[in-house]
Amino acid sequence: MKKYTDTGKNDTRSGFGAGLTELGRTNPNVVALCADLVGSLKMQDFIDENPERFFQVGIAEANMMGIAAGLTIGGKIPFTGTFANFSTGRVYDQIRQSIAYSGKNVKICASHAGLTLGEDGATHQILEDIGLMKMLPGMTVINPCDYNQTKAATIAIAEYDGPVYLRFGRPKVANFTPADQKFEIGKAILLNEGKDVTIIATGHLVWEALQAAEQLEEKGISAEVINIHTIKPLDEAAILASVGKTGCVVTAEEHNILGGLGESVARTLTHNHPAPQEFVATMDTFGESGTPEQLMEKYGLNAAAIVKASEKVIKRK
Amino acid sequence: MSDTQQLQDFVTQVRRDIVRQVHKVNSGHPGGSLGCAEFLSVLYQEVMHRKEGFDMDGIDEDLFFLSNGHISPVFYSVLARSGYFPVEELNTFRLIDSRLQGHPTTHEGLPGVRIASGSLGQGLSVALGAANAKKLNGDSHLVYSLHGDGELQEGQNWEAIMYAAAKKIDNLISTVDRNYQQIDGCTDDVLPMGNLVEKFKAFGWEVLEIEKGNDIDQIREGLNKAKSLTGKGKPVAIMLNTEMGHGVDFMMGSHKWHGVAPNDEQLEKALAQNPETLGDY
Numbered sequence: 001m002k003k004y005t006d007t008g009k010n011d012t013r014s015g016f017g018a019g020l021t022e023l024g025r026t027n028p029n030v031v032a033l034c035a036d037l038v039g040s041l042k043m044q045d046f047i048d049e050n051p052e053r054f055f056q057v058g059i060a061e062a063n064m065m066g067i068a069a070g071l072t073i074g075g076k077i078p079f080t081g082t083f084a085n086f087s088t089g090r091v092y093d094q095i096r097q098s099i100a101y102s103g104k105n106v107k108i109c110a111s112h113a114g115l116t117l118g119e120d121g122a123t124h125q126i127l128e129d130i131g132l133m134k135m136l137p138g139m140t141v142i143n144p145c146d147y148n149q150t151k152a153a154t155i156a157i158a159e160y161d162g163p164v165y166l167r168f169g170r171p172k173v174a175n176f177t178p179a180d181q182k183f184e185i186g187k188a189i190l191l192n193e194g195k196d197v198t199i200i201a202t203g204h205l206v207w208e209a210l211q212a213a214e215q216l217e218e219k220g221i222s223a224e225v226i227n228i229h230t231i232k233p234l235d236e237a238a239i240l241a242s243v244g245k246t247g248c249v250v251t252a253e254e255h256n257i258l259g260g261l262g263e264s265v266a267r268t269l270t271h272n273h274p275a276p277q278e279f280v281a282t283m284d285t286f287g288e289s290g291t292p293e294q295l296m297e298k299y300g301l302n303a304a305a306i307v308k309a310s311e312k313v314i315k316r317k
Numbered sequence: 318m319s320d321t322q323q324l325q326d327f328v329t330q331v332r333r334d335i336v337r338q339v340h341k342v343n344s345g346h347p348g349g350s351l352g353c354a355e356f357l358s359v360l361y362q363e364v365m366h367r368k369e370g371f372d373m374d375g376i377d378e379d380l381f382f383l384s385n386g387h388i389s390p391v392f393y394s395v396l397a398r399s400g401y402f403p404v405e406e407l408n409t410f411r412l413i414d415s416r417l418q419g420h421p422t423t424h425e426g427l428p429g430v431r432i433a434s435g436s437l438g439q440g441l442s443v444a445l446g447a448a449n450a451k452k453l454n455g456d457s458h459l460v461y462s463l464h465g466d467g468e469l470q471e472g473q474n475w476e477a478i479m480y481a482a483a484k485k486i487d488n489l490i491s492t493v494d495r496n497y498q499q500i501d502g503c504t505d506d507v508l509p510m511g512n513l514v515e516k517f518k519a520f521g522w523e524v525l526e527i528e529k530g531n532d533i534d535q536i537r538e539g540l541n542k543a544k545s546l547t548g549k550g551k552p553v554a555i556m557l558n559t560e561m562g563h564g565v566d567f568m569m570g571s572h573k574w575h576g577v578a579p580n581d582e583q584l585e586k587a588l589a590q591n592p593e594t595l596g597d598y
């Protein structure tokens with residue numbers, strides 16, 4: 001199996017911060033907004049270098065989304081920053097009407113997604129945001145897997161004209177993709193070729209999927225691992241090609257089983273090539289306080305859970 | 318309990334509970350919690366009319382809603398020490414499988430909590446609904462709520478503030494923790510809100526100010542005054558001028574301690590400044 005090395009754990013939100021800082025230097029149209037969470041979103045460097053291109057709106061996310069929409073009228077490329085919960089559910093209709101329906105070039109950048117923000121607990125742990133965002137016509141939904149990829153994605157979405165939801169997180173996770181990668185929106189990345197099962201993962205669960213593939217190899221199971229960083233538009237061709245070969249699939253995401261990547265994959269398969277699928281996701285539940293590791297374990301979102309799901313789905317072929 | 322020294326002892330113990338909870342899990346919000354220790358202690362120990370035990374509907378008793386849910390450490394300590402759940406349970410703050418979630422929740426059934434909070438700006442609306450229900454039930458007890466000052470930047474508050482006066486919700490006393498701090502800095506640097514007293518007044522509220530929001534006597538006096546203003550056709554607001562981090566010298570007056578836990582050495586310092594009174598859990 002192909003070897004991937006963790007070059008040092010890092011948080012994906014810092015990848016966003018680094019990408020934004022670079023955009024500040026290279027693209028004069030990029031502006032940033034934040035709702036009293038500058039430190040959490042790692043936006044300080046951008047602010048220091050471009051104070052006039054930063055808008056602190058206070059704790060007022062709905063207003064922030066409206067202002068961002070307005071800034072696009074006049075050619076600015078606004079990047080909004082707050083937690084995933086307050087980037088989506090909190091402001092859904094503002095996004096729906098003023099950004100998605102109006103076709104505005106706003107980049108909704110959301111940190112602290114999912115359970116692994118940890119101790120703050122369920123009020124902050126949104127597990128429904130991918131679903132909310134992917135249901136909006138015209139919205140692009142991206143959930144990169146590590147620091148390097150989040151930085152690359154941040155830079156790439158500035159080049160793309162249209163609303164984007166960029167999802168990342170708080171915990172330090174393995175950093176294993178190339179620092180110099182070019183991020184292609186909507187293009188799945190085949191990380192490991194295999195023949196018995198396809199594991200399709202998004203976000204930091206991609207690393208867990210690679211760990212799972214190693215463990216499966218020891219058991220004599222050959223797993224293909226695909227990094228789906230873009231949930232919408234979904235790279236259906238890559239998924240169908242892989243499942244056509246392996247005949248079954250496990251999807252893995254830090255999100256509710258309802259409305260997430262898994263359902264998008266299931267729909268693709270049902271339309272084109274029905275195949276057994278197992279879902280590694282949260283099972284229609286809210287989260288709770290705890291350390292990221294404890295929560296991944298309790299809610300079944302780690303490599304062990306992917307291994308189990310893979311063994312199960314192979315038996316269903 | 319009405320003696321000020323006794324209440325001061327209660328507050329000091331609450332301060333210990335706050336820093337110990339946050340230190341243990343190296344996360345949580347000590348600053349706002351410390352600043353509201355006196356207020357919540359006076360409210361629960363002296364002012365609110367509370368029944369024995371806890372039931373969700375809270376008929377024939379006063380209700381309290383914490384809108385700025387991040388100050389859960391002070392809320393949990395005051396609830397536990399007011400008899401809602403065992404004080405030892407403070408040991409489980411923010412741990413997995415705990416009822417003491419990072420932000421208060423009804424999901425795990427913690428007695429004393431009637432609504433989840435943590436996502437800011439929603440508590441006043443809930444308090445209004447509960448106040449409406451009390452009126453429908455012919456229940457003359459009051460509804461209290463607490464809000465951060467930064468939290469008032471959320472627009473929903475102003476919808477609720479408008480509604481409260483328009484609908485003459487006069488069985489409600491809403492307090493603003495006016496510490497002039499929020500996460501990114503001083504409220505006046507992040508997004509100045511101007512004169513909040515005048516804003517509430519302009520929206521049709523009865524407003525009173527507690528100049529020293531960490532002074533037990535002033536809080537007692539202010540809350541009793543506020544109570545006397547209820548039932549007269551207007552909602553009542555209290556502008557409570559507190560100090561973030563009050564009672565722990567190195568945490569005082571700075572937004573830096575909004576959501577950061579003390580290390581071992583800092584914990585010892587904080588505890589030394591607040592000697593044990595009612596007994597640690």
Ligand SMILES: Cc1ncc(C[n+]2csc(CCOP(=O)(O)OP(=O)(O)O)c2C)c(N)n1
Nearest residue numbers: 036349435436437465466467468498499500
């Ligand atoms: C809707 C929402 N947006 C953002 C946050 C993140 N947040 C938590 S506390 C806080 C600052 C609150 O300031 P204030 O109400 O003044 O409380 P204090 O810092 O004084 O305790 C922010 C922005 C949140 N919890 N909810």
Ligand SMILES: [Mg+2]
Nearest residue numbers: 466467498499
């Ligand atoms: Mg404040």
